Amino acid sequence: MKHTTQLPDRRPLRDRTGAATAAAPSPARTTARRRPSSQQWAAWGFLAPVTLYLALFYAYPLYRNIDLSLRNYTVRSFVQGDAPFTGLRNYLTVFDDPTFAPALLHTVVFTVVSLVFQYAIGLALAVFFTQHFRLSATLRALFLVPWLLPLIVSASTWSWMLNSDSGIVNAALHAVGIGPVNWLTSPDWSLTSVILANIWIGVPFNLVVLHSGLQSIPAGLYEAAALDGANAWQRFWRITFPLLRPVSAITLLLGLVYTLKVFDIIWIMTKGGPADSSTTFATWSYQLGFGNLLPAFGPGAAVGNLLVVAALVFGLVYMRVQRKQGLS
Amino acid sequence: MNRSAGRRLTVAALTVIAVTAGATACSSGEGGGSSKAADSGTYTIWDPYPQFDKGSAWAKLLDDCGTKAGVKVKRTAFDTSDLTNKALLAAQQDNSADVLIVDNPVVSTLAEAGVLTTTEDNKLDTSAVDPNLLAAGQAGGKTYGTPIGANTLALYYNKAVLKKAGVDIASVKDWKTLTAALEKVDKAGEKGITFSAIGTEEGSFQFLPWLWGSGAQLTELDSTEAVSALSLWNDWLKKGYAPNSVINNTQTTSWQEFASGDYAFAENGTWQLANAEKAGFDYGVIPIPGAEGGNAAAPTGGEFVTIPVQGATDRYTTSQKLVSCLASGQNLLDTDTTLSYVAPTGEVQDKQVAADAKLKPWVDAVKAAKGRTSDDLGTKYPKISEQLWKAVQSALSGSKSPKDALTAAQSAVK
Numbered sequence: 001m002k003h004t005t006q007l008p009d010r011r012p013l014r015d016r017t018g019a020a021t022a023a024a025p026s027p028a029r030t031t032a033r034r035r036p037s038s039q040q041w042a043a044w045g046f047l048a049p050v051t052l053y054l055a056l057f058y059a060y061p062l063y064r065n066i067d068l069s070l071r072n073y074t075v076r077s078f079v080q081g082d083a084p085f086t087g088l089r090n091y092l093t094v095f096d097d098p099t100f101a102p103a104l105l106h107t108v109v110f111t112v113v114s115l116v117f118q119y120a121i122g123l124a125l126a127v128f129f130t131q132h133f134r135l136s137a138t139l140r141a142l143f144l145v146p147w148l149l150p151l152i153v154s155a156s157t158w159s160w161m162l163n164s165d166s167g168i169v170n171a172a173l174h175a176v177g178i179g180p181v182n183w184l185t186s187p188d189w190s191l192t193s194v195i196l197a198n199i200w201i202g203v204p205f206n207l208v209v210l211h212s213g214l215q216s217i218p219a220g221l222y223e224a225a226a227l228d229g230a231n232a233w234q235r236f237w238r239i240t241f242p243l244l245r246p247v248s249a250i251t252l253l254l255g256l257v258y259t260l261k262v263f264d265i266i267w268i269m270t271k272g273g274p275a276d277s278s279t280t281f282a283t284w285s286y287q288l289g290f291g292n293l294l295p296a297f298g299p300g301a302a303v304g305n306l307l308v309v310a311a312l313v314f315g316l317v318y319m320r321v322q323r324k325q326g327l328s
Numbered sequence: 329m330n331r332s333a334g335r336r337l338t339v340a341a342l343t344v345i346a347v348t349a350g351a352t353a354c355s356s357g358e359g360g361g362s363s364k365a366a367d368s369g370t371y372t373i374w375d376p377y378p379q380f381d382k383g384s385a386w387a388k389l390l391d392d393c394g395t396k397a398g399v400k401v402k403r404t405a406f407d408t409s410d411l412t413n414k415a416l417l418a419a420q421q422d423n424s425a426d427v428l429i430v431d432n433p434v435v436s437t438l439a440e441a442g443v444l445t446t447t448e449d450n451k452l453d454t455s456a457v458d459p460n461l462l463a464a465g466q467a468g469g470k471t472y473g474t475p476i477g478a479n480t481l482a483l484y485y486n487k488a489v490l491k492k493a494g495v496d497i498a499s500v501k502d503w504k505t506l507t508a509a510l511e512k513v514d515k516a517g518e519k520g521i522t523f524s525a526i527g528t529e530e531g532s533f534q535f536l537p538w539l540w541g542s543g544a545q546l547t548e549l550d551s552t553e554a555v556s557a558l559s560l561w562n563d564w565l566k567k568g569y570a571p572n573s574v575i576n577n578t579q580t581t582s583w584q585e586f587a588s589g590d591y592a593f594a595e596n597g598t599w600q601l602a603n604a605e606k607a608g609f610d611y612g613v614i615p616i617p618g619a620e621g622g623n624a625a626a627p628t629g630g631e632f633v634t635i636p637v638q639g640a641t642d643r644y645t646t647s648q649k650l651v652s653c654l655a656s657g658q659n660l661l662d663t664d665t666t667l668s669y670v671a672p673t674g675e676v677q678d679k680q681v682a683a684d685a686k687l688k689p690w691v692d693a694v695k696a697a698k699g700r701t702s703d704d705l706g707t708k709y710p711k712i713s714e715q716l717w718k719a720v721q722s723a724l725s726g727s728k729s730p731k732d733a734l735t736a737a738q739s740a741v742k
Contacts, residue, residue: 074440074441075416075437075438075440075441075707076440076441076442078416078420078441079416079419079420079441079442079443080442081420098740159576163573163576164571164572164573165571165572165573165585166573166585182572182575182725184575184576185572185573185575185576185724185725186725186726187725187726187727270576271526271527271528271576272527273526273527273575273576273718273721273725274527274575274576274721274722274724274725274727275718275721275722275725275727275728276718277725277727290409290413291528292529292710292711292713292714293412293433293434293437293529293709293710293713294437294707294710294711295412295413295416
């Protein structure tokens, strides 16, 4: 509580002292000894590699992406480097595109449904594995397999399994007397199929993080609750769930960022199709920038930036929530 | 004590910076000067054949051509889908390869970007090349390279399946007779035809013979002829003559379906010939029929050898020697045999057929074939193609009727 209330007035203070140490004392002290200035040089020297690294590999690409999205790039102007500045035209093009509304809807549905199921299944499995039984470690290790496999392998395997004519899923459905479903080739099912695959891939991550979160809940609490007559259900909702909240929050936030940008699974399984029925912002951005013989860098970058902004917004929401939790 | 510690820190930090800066300078220098001044006796060649390693006949051919031209050749192989963007980026950094081998529909895009030299600039001789193949590399009356070889699409058929269904392949002459054959195959309990209708360039590539075979043009996607072509595919799917999986099939997965031996027909390319031999059943090849008979024009595949624009224009002479060495005479025959391509010149085509009679239907198909970017479509083609594969996907997946899908496609192109 103290920490957060102090934050707002502490910042300018730090800035002031920072500026003061940088500017004021140096001329005063140089006459006496050179040491502080050389130390400062050393400090800057040590800072330089990291700053350089951040600037080269984070700031510049981000700047370049924003720049791309604000100019009218054709292949010619891309090579000549004389693309005219067009302001927000690319963004308007993207908003006006008939693909925009479905892509937005698919991105939201894909992310929310994936997160809910990944988290629920991950938590259920994590709670299950806290009861140490024989083979529990082995089983837990097995559950990690989806996470360890390269995405191209798992996505290709899913697309084989879900193949309309020769897939094992339709064969199994046939065995129990259900007609074939066009998992990947029907506009009604393609989004469901990629969500299914994505949930399967995301469960292990949730399982691992939540499982380690569970380890940090003191066993004494459960014993006390059991003595008070709380049943398993009550123990879960009154102890496990509330105490797991910080871990849950970070799991969900990381999951959200991962899921928003999921590209490989969708691209390998359906290419965002058929007829845009499983297109999300991530696949759409790629489609615009690289999926065509004639790349549309501007609109592609614009869609990419929208994704970055979405992830940023949720990151800020998370920090806000964290701060509130800290206050209460 | 304190003081020396401070100094040591400074020295350490400066060393770190120096090393980092040195390293970055080195690496950027390496990337920046690969084709230029740094070593004027080394010529870079970029190709889309990562399947050929250093010991392959292709790599040796490149080295030999370099030796003949009196220079060293440095070859880099890229994945086809990567190469367009790599070439654009390199041109942006003024760091293009001396010789660039790219997929033919990309040529007009690169030419539009001002990346490629014309044959007027680089003095390449393209007179021996078949005009229908060369057209894919022409825009605005200029030629931007020469084809190294061509491939195209045709119908493979499984003799055993057709025999079982009682179909005589000679009866398949137009769309009606083809559909009748598929019906017979279906009634006999076998599978009909497989192709690739995936939502990428491959899907458009496979649909084009039917589009052109109907008499439709790429400039008018909503014509009745075009609708009839898409309806043909759509009906096959609805009646079960073609599997639903074609919507997601690449040409490779479609081939795998045919190679299982269950399918009567498959639309696929010259490059599968070697695999067809290995498939373990008797197969035949016929050109894709037009709606009312005759052979439909199929799109040409295969790469062009081009010479990108350089800062140092005196390099063109040697580059031209390299390209001529690669794309003419005995070398051309060797290359096209290695790549399983049909040669772009009549002279070499005759030699190929003489050596292997099985290539005859393919040479005929290539002669009737048409470049995707021909008819001066150039960079309009990629936009049309994207709408075309979307329309095919919409229709086959049942989200729109063929007519609505193509109408939407045509209005999106405009």
